[in-house]
Structure formats: C-alpha cells, structure tokens
Amino acid sequence: MTRTANTSPDAAVGAGANRALLGAAGVAGLLVLWEALPRIGAADPRYLPPASEVAITLGGRLGGATFWAAVGDTVAAWALGLAIAFAAAVVLGFLIGSAPRVRAFTTSTVEFLRPIPSVALIPLAILLYGTDIRSTLLLVVYAAFWQIYIQVLYGVADVDPVADQTARCYGLGRMARIRYVVWPSALPYLMTGLRLGAAVALVLTVTAQLVIGSPGLGQEIAVARSSGALDEVYALIVATGALGVLVNTGIRALERRALRWHSSVRGEAL
Amino acid sequence: MRTTAARPRGVLTRLLELFLLPVLLIALWWAGSASSGNYYMPTPDVIAEKFREVWISERFFVDVLPSVGLLLSGFALAAVVGVALGVALGLSPRARAVGEPVLEFFRAVPPPVLVPLLMLLVGVNTPMKLAVIVSGCVWPILLNTIEGVRAVDPVLADTCRCYGIRGRRWLTTLVLRSASPQIMAGLRQGLSIAIILMVISEMFASSSGLGFSIVQFQRSFAIPEMWSGIVLLGLIGFLLSVLFGVAERYVLGWYRGVRAASRGE
Numbered sequence: 001m002t003r004t005a006n007t008s009p010d011a012a013v014g015a016g017a018n019r020a021l022l023g024a025a026g027v028a029g030l031l032v033l034w035e036a037l038p039r040i041g042a043a044d045p046r047y048l049p050p051a052s053e054v055a056i057t058l059g060g061r062l063g064g065a066t067f068w069a070a071v072g073d074t075v076a077a078w079a080l081g082l083a084i085a086f087a088a089a090v091v092l093g094f095l096i097g098s099a100p101r102v103r104a105f106t107t108s109t110v111e112f113l114r115p116i117p118s119v120a121l122i123p124l125a126i127l128l129y130g131t132d133i134r135s136t137l138l139l140v141v142y143a144a145f146w147q148i149y150i151q152v153l154y155g156v157a158d159v160d161p162v163a164d165q166t167a168r169c170y171g172l173g174r175m176a177r178i179r180y181v182v183w184p185s186a187l188p189y190l191m192t193g194l195r196l197g198a199a200v201a202l203v204l205t206v207t208a209q210l211v212i213g214s215p216g217l218g219q220e221i222a223v224a225r226s227s228g229a230l231d232e233v234y235a236l237i238v239a240t241g242a243l244g245v246l247v248n249t250g251i252r253a254l255e256r257r258a259l260r261w262h263s264s265v266r267g268e269a270l
Numbered sequence: 271m272r273t274t275a276a277r278p279r280g281v282l283t284r285l286l287e288l289f290l291l292p293v294l295l296i297a298l299w300w301a302g303s304a305s306s307g308n309y310y311m312p313t314p315d316v317i318a319e320k321f322r323e324v325w326i327s328e329r330f331f332v333d334v335l336p337s338v339g340l341l342l343s344g345f346a347l348a349a350v351v352g353v354a355l356g357v358a359l360g361l362s363p364r365a366r367a368v369g370e371p372v373l374e375f376f377r378a379v380p381p382p383v384l385v386p387l388l389m390l391l392v393g394v395n396t397p398m399k400l401a402v403i404v405s406g407c408v409w410p411i412l413l414n415t416i417e418g419v420r421a422v423d424p425v426l427a428d429t430c431r432c433y434g435i436r437g438r439r440w441l442t443t444l445v446l447r448s449a450s451p452q453i454m455a456g457l458r459q460g461l462s463i464a465i466i467l468m469v470i471s472e473m474f475a476s477s478s479g480l481g482f483s484i485v486q487f488q489r490s491f492a493i494p495e496m497w498s499g500i501v502l503l504g505l506i507g508f509l510l511s512v513l514f515g516v517a518e519r520y521v522l523g524w525y526r527g528v529r530a531a532s533r534g535e
Contacts, residue, residue: 105290117503120499124310127493210474225386240379
C-alpha cells in the first residue's frame with residue numbers, strides 16, 4: 001500500500017503539487033458536504049451536527065487537560081502493547097523460523113491460535129484485571145503479536161539460499177549469519193508486520209477502552225455517548241481518526257528509513 | 271517450508287507435527303488448572319462439558335447462527351462495495367488523487383468507535399450491527415483493490431487493447447484477475463475485522479447473539495460457560511480462516527503457478 005506512489009504508470013497525473021491540490025479538494029469537498037447537509041435540512045442536525053459545530057467542540061476539547069490525558073493513556077497503552085508484541089514476535093520468529101523442525105511442530109498450533117479474534121479475550125481480561133491498563137495490554141499484545149510473528153516467519157524463510165551458502169563458505173558463524181544475512185532479508189517483512197500490527201494494536205487499544213472502560217479516548221467516547229452528546233462523539237471520532245493517521249504516517253516514515261537500502265524504497269527515487 | 275515438504279516423510283511424523291504441541295499445551299493447561307484450583311481457570315473437561323451443555327442446544331440456533339449470518343452478510347456486502355469502488359477508483363487516477371486523503375482518514379479511524387455513533391444514529395438493531403461491520407471491514411478491501419488495480423501490468427493492458435478486449439471481458443480477465451492477489455489479502459484482513467466488529471456490536475448493544483452471551487456469562491460469573499464461549503469464538507474464527515484459505519487457493523491457483531514458474535521450479 002505504500003510504495004507504488006511514484007512508480008505507477010499514472011504518476012504523471014499525480015505529479016507533486018497537483019496531487020496534493022486534488023487531495024485537498026477532496027477533503028474540502030467532504031467538509032462542505034458535511035456542513036451543508038444538516039444546514040439545508042437534508043440530514044437531521046440532531047444526528048449529524050454541521051462540521052463547524054463539531055470543529056468547535058473539538059477545539060474546546062483540545063484546550064482541556066482531560067482530552068490530552070486520554071490521548072496520553074491511549075498512546076501509552078498502544079505503544080507498550082506494540083512493543084511487547086514486537087519483541088516477543090521477533091525473538092520467537094527468529095528462533096522458530098530458523099529451525100525448520102521446530103517450525104513444523106508449531107505450525108498447527110499457530111494456525112489455530114492466530115485466527116482467534118482477540119475480542120474473545122475481553123471477558124477474561126475484565127475478570128483478571130478489571131479496568132486496569134493490563135486488560136488493554138492483554139488484547140493488544142495478542143492481536144498484534146500474530147501479525148508480526150507471521151511476517152517474521154515468512155521473512156526468515158525467504159533468505160536467499162545462495163547468500164546463505166556464500167556466507168557459510170566465507171566461514172561466518174551462526175550469529176554473524178543472522179546479523180548479516182537473515183536479518184536484512186527478514187527486515188522488509190518485519191516492517192510490514194510492524195505496520196499491520198500497529199494498526200491492529202490501535203484498533204484493539206480503543207476497543208478495550210470503549211468496551212472495558214479502561215481510561216483513554218475509547219472511554220471518553222463511551223462516556224460522551226451515554227450522555228447523548230453527539231457532537232462530542234463526532235469530535236472524539238475525528239480525534240481518534242487523526243491519531244490513526246499520525247500512527248500510520250509515523251510507521252511508514254520509520255519503514256522508509258529502516259529500508260533505505262532496499263530496492264523497494266530505493267526505487268521510489270527514480 | 272518448501273525444503274521440509276520436499277523431503278519424504280512418514281504419516282507418523284506428520285501426525286506428530288500436527289498434534290504433539292496442541293496435546294502438550296492442553297495437558298499443561300489441565301495440570302496447571304487442576305493443581306492451582308484457580309476459580310477463573312477451570313479444567314478442560316469442565317469447559318468441554320459446559321460447551322456441550324451450553325452451545326449444542328437451541329442456543330446454537332438462537333444466538334450463534336444469527337451472529338454468524340450477520341458476520342457473513344456484512345462481510346459479503348463490504349466485499350461487493352469495496353471491490354466495486356476499488357476498481358472504479360483504481361482505474362481513475364484523478365478520482366484517486368481527490369479521494370486519497372479522505373480514504374486514508376476513514377481507514378485510520380478504529381472501526382469500533384463507530385459502534386456508539388451508529389447506535390445513536392440507527393438505533394440498536396440488526397441494521398446497526400450490519401452497518402458497523404460494513405463500515406469497518408470495507409477499508410482494507412477497498413484500499414487493497416485500488417492498489418491491485420493500479421498495479422496491473424501495462425504490457426498486459428496494452429496487449430488487451432491491441433486485441434480489442436474491452437468491457438466485461440477486459441474487467442474480468444485482466445483487471446480483476448491481476449488484482450486478485452491483493453484483493454484476497456484485503457478480504458482476509460477484512461474478515462478478521464468483521465469478526466471483531468460482530469462481537470463488539472453484540473457486546474455493546476444487543477440482547478442476543480454470541481458476543482452478548484459471553485458478556486452475560488462473565489457478568490454473572492459463570493466462568494466455565496464464559497470459557498466455552500471464548501472457545502466457540504475461537505473455533506468460529508479458525509473455521510472461517512480455513513474456509514477462506516480454501517477459497518483463496520482456488521482463486522489464486524494461477525498466481526501460485528506463475529510465481530513457482532518464475533522461481534524456476
């Protein structure tokens with residue numbers, strides 16, 4: 001989803017500024033539509049408050065400390081959960097991925113556990129940890145782990161056999177081979193896993209806060225809904241969306257940086 | 271994986287590979303739960319017993335089937351909308367440039383936050399749950415379809431033009447076919463989001479369904495029943511993923527052939 005931006009045949013149309021302009025037009029169009037629909041009576045303003053009102057509500061929220069505390073809670077749970085899942089997935093992925101026998105024995109278990117929706121763990125999380133951050137972490141780690149782990153497995157399996165043999169011929173030891181051969185070949189997969197995992201982790205973080213009621217943006221939304229403040233709900237949804245965009249762009253920038261040397265990224269400059 | 275599969279192996283090794291770890295894990299769970307006497311961790315036989323008692327009854331038709339039906343119809347609807355819109359946007363660079371930031375934003379919104387909103391807008395009923403599922407799982411399908419359609423091989427596209435292949439045949443033989451690996455990837459992501467949203471929408475606001483039942487058990491501290499619900503959800507997720515894998519193998523059979531050929535196998 002990231003790297004075709006400039007390599008596609010229609011790059012000419014979207015050249016630089018022109019593309020940004022069209023994108024801005026799209027956003028402006030959506031906002032105008034959102035403003036106009038309730039104003040001209042095509043949508044009930046009780047259910048769809050005009051964009052400007054939501055913007056004002058959001059502006060008011062941005063000035064308050066509770067909002068930023070909620071954002072902080074959400075980001076902290078997301079980052080911590082993703083970090084734990086990432087570390088566990090990379091270590092296990094490299095260990096199990098580089099031992100085909102072990103991998104064969106674990107495949108059936110992984111294939112069974114992976115598709116289990118992590119929301120199934122919500123009741124368990126509530127019982128074990130209540131509204132503590134740990135119940136959020138339980139869901140986030142479970143969901144993000146599989147995304148990254150599977151990618152690491154594929155990455156480790158994708159090592160070029162010629163490169164591996166060459167390294168062996170030159171007398172590289174096991175650790176050196178992991179460092180100079182396996183790691184670089186697995187890195188693109190790992191970054192894809194991180195990107196998918198980051199998105200899933202954010203979804204589960206907000207879900208846990210929404211359903212379990214642990215503090216954060218999700219909980220704020222649940223509170224706003226139960227008090228019937230619809231413009232608040234809209235404002236908070238816009239805020240979570242913005243957070244999601246930030247997370248996505250951040251991870252993509254990281255991906256580009258970590259993979260500067262890789263042909264998929266290098267190709268973009270052409 | 272290829273290297274291990276190429277080696278001839280006995281049926282016994284294969285069976286061992288499949289079942290050794292799961293059996294070990296269950297045994298560990300059994301030993302752990304039996305010795306600790308932890309209230310929250312019933313032994314597997316208790317869970318299995320409750321599973322039979324709770325789910326293999328009329329509850330299966332009242333709670334489970336409607337939930338799965340909801341999930342599948344929401345997913346199907348999202349697939350149709352996502353692929354159709356994705357093809358349209360993928361074919362038109364201009365429309366894509368206009369729509370891209372807006373799409374990026376909508377994709378970045380964690381789908382479950384739409385549950386409270388849609389509850390207020392649509393009310394607590396089946397259309398609400400359907401809307402939640404569609405609004406959440408349409409994005410990966412849509413964005414992957416766009417990517418797939420724009421990555422259609424230009425040489426193939428020119429060839430089609432030369433041979434005068436247009437209209438429906440062009441769409442099905444060239445565009446959809448060459449985009450299908452990406453579309454399937456999007457559908458897979460969409461499916462797991464659909465399961466999450468089905469459960470969430472029922473946990474949040476419903477008086478029936480699988481998600482509702484599980485929360486109900488948890489609130490009334492019916493721990494073995496709750497575990498049996500978790501197991502059932504896991505089984506449903508697993509089953510759907512297996513079915514999807516079969517469908518994917520069928521749809522992408524040509525693609526795997528092409529890849530194997532290009533690797534010189």
